Amino acid sequence: MRDDKDVVTKIVVGQAGRTRGEEVAEAIRNGIAEGRLAGGGRLNENELATMLGVSRTPVRSALATLAADGLLDYTPNSGYTVRRFTSGDIEDIFKVRVKLEGLAAGLAAQNGLSDAALGGMHRLMGETERLIDTHSWNAEIHNTWVDLNNQFHDHIYEAADNPYLIQTIRRANLSLFSLVRFHWFDNVLLRQSHEEHIELVDALENRDVQRAEFLQGEHVYRSGRRIVARWRRMEAMDGEKRISEAGGGRAGK
Amino acid sequence: MRDDKDVVTKIVVGQAGRTRGEEVAEAIRNGIAEGRLAGGGRLNENELATMLGVSRTPVRSALATLAADGLLDYTPNSGYTVRRFTSGDIEDIFKVRVKLEGLAAGLAAQNGLSDAALGGMHRLMGETERLIDTHSWNAEIHNTWVDLNNQFHDHIYEAADNPYLIQTIRRANLSLFSLVRFHWFDNVLLRQSHEEHIELVDALENRDVQRAEFLQGEHVYRSGRRIVARWRRMEAMDGEKRISEAGGGRAGK
DNA sequence: GCATGTGCGTTTGGATCCAAGAACGGGACG
DNA sequence: CGTCCCGTTCTTGGATCCAAACGCACATGC
Numbered sequence: 001m002r003d004d005k006d007v008v009t010k011i012v013v014g015q016a017g018r019t020r021g022e023e024v025a026e027a028i029r030n031g032i033a034e035g036r037l038a039g040g041g042r043l044n045e046n047e048l049a050t051m052l053g054v055s056r057t058p059v060r061s062a063l064a065t066l067a068a069d070g071l072l073d074y075t076p077n078s079g080y081t082v083r084r085f086t087s088g089d090i091e092d093i094f095k096v097r098v099k100l101e102g103l104a105a106g107l108a109a110q111n112g113l114s115d116a117a118l119g120g121m122h123r124l125m126g127e128t129e130r131l132i133d134t135h136s137w138n139a140e141i142h143n144t145w146v147d148l149n150n151q152f153h154d155h156i157y158e159a160a161d162n163p164y165l166i167q168t169i170r171r172a173n174l175s176l177f178s179l180v181r182f183h184w185f186d187n188v189l190l191r192q193s194h195e196e197h198i199e200l201v202d203a204l205e206n207r208d209v210q211r212a213e214f215l216q217g218e219h220v221y222r223s224g225r226r227i228v229a230r231w232r233r234m235e236a237m238d239g240e241k242r243i244s245e246a247g248g249g250r251a252g253k
Numbered sequence: 254m255r256d257d258k259d260v261v262t263k264i265v266v267g268q269a270g271r272t273r274g275e276e277v278a279e280a281i282r283n284g285i286a287e288g289r290l291a292g293g294g295r296l297n298e299n300e301l302a303t304m305l306g307v308s309r310t311p312v313r314s315a316l317a318t319l320a321a322d323g324l325l326d327y328t329p330n331s332g333y334t335v336r337r338f339t340s341g342d343i344e345d346i347f348k349v350r351v352k353l354e355g356l357a358a359g360l361a362a363q364n365g366l367s368d369a370a371l372g373g374m375h376r377l378m379g380e381t382e383r384l385i386d387t388h389s390w391n392a393e394i395h396n397t398w399v400d401l402n403n404q405f406h407d408h409i410y411e412a413a414d415n416p417y418l419i420q421t422i423r424r425a426n427l428s429l430f431s432l433v434r435f436h437w438f439d440n441v442l443l444r445q446s447h448e449e450h451i452e453l454v455d456a457l458e459n460r461d462v463q464r465a466e467f468l469q470g471e472h473v474y475r476s477g478r479r480i481v482a483r484w485r486r487m488e489a490m491d492g493e494k495r496i497s498e499a500g501g502g503r504a505g506k
Numbered sequence: 507g508c509a510t511g512t513g514c515g516t517t518t519g520g521a522t523c524c525a526a527g528a529a530c531g532g533g534a535c536g
Numbered sequence: 537c538g539t540c541c542c543g544t545t546c547t548t549g550g551a552t553c554c555a556a557a558c559g560c561a562c563a564t565g566c
Contacts, residue, residue: 068321
């Protein structure tokens, strides 16, 4: 926080129907998702307010909201820190995600997807294949894939037609997406993920509820296994780093 | 809000480690859970502040938190209303709960429960049998059963050892528990629920993961079916009432 | 050298005030 | 009579100020 002026993006005030509090919440959310606000880091109301060009009031409103969203940890009279995730936490979240994403796919298969949605999914898969055919991997490709992947899942969510389920999934995903780094993946994993999507779409097209639920749950389970393994590795390296940095100050708690 | 002075319980200030904002949030949460704050009702910051003997600041903090918790709906520049649930909403939530509670039971069976926990569950079931043997039903019996039921599930949650899952379940339950009325149940349903608990405990004792997951999911599914049917009936009556009251003002939206 | 206590500065929680936005009511017009 | 417009009032969002709580650094005692 103290060393990077661009930690949160200065908010644009005046967007229709949005308060400054909402804008601040989004700026912080983005800062977390993009890794600029690190797990365990303290959020200082005054600094955020100065950085974003607002008073403390909307900052406090935003912090309260984000804490309830699970992105921040709150201690009364001490303030907010960015939620820190252990590999065990991530594993827990993925177990829940396996069930929820599986349910969403099963409901989508049960309800059926429109021709437009299926067409859209095929287009997204076509674009993913073009990414695969570059035989390369970098941050830009990863971001493109994340975007395509999100659109792919949005089609499923819409067909599932269960807003509470989708809200619950998005909440779980919110916590996770800030943790993922592009260099954990590569073109090979992209291809594997894509092949899983192919099978999932087949199940959806054939309205095979159990297959869709199983395939999507398995897809998420494998993804979770990889991310948890990576996080464990990082924790092992972090643990060594932490031992050497012990006694750093408030954030060291 | 305007007609009932006891809508929220006046907060007790000074409880260790809790801010007024947290106290206000709990008072409102209780008001919703106990049915004193009705779905669709507007929450007025000034009135709440006066009623609770605080300034608007902690009220606003509490409202932001409760909105993110899903208990309130927020409209920028217009404020907060208590979330209104349609029977479709409730059905959606129960579909998610079936999966999550099933997962919790499966994890508990996998991890195993301590002798103390199993003993505790047997004691709770014994107390439930005493309730059944009264062959009667009233609000007091219902409240006792809700308490026993919560303790029963707490044992499962603890054994599941997945904090994120339990947090997600509690979040779903928070929305639902404010909707349930004791006269929707009777001694017969209590017995049925109890018998389902007996089978669930058997699966847990035998560490039968799939059976535990299935039985708990089924238990929640049946409960959901009953509550949704009740809610639909209320909506039908409410719909007639609404037609005759149309144009009542803001809450009529 | 370590533990405990004290003081000071910083940060957060709450209160109050001001301004902006929404809602409501009344009047005018078709 | 219904709809639209305007003015007023109420409510909410934001800013600012004050006080309480916490954390950190330094001093003292064992």
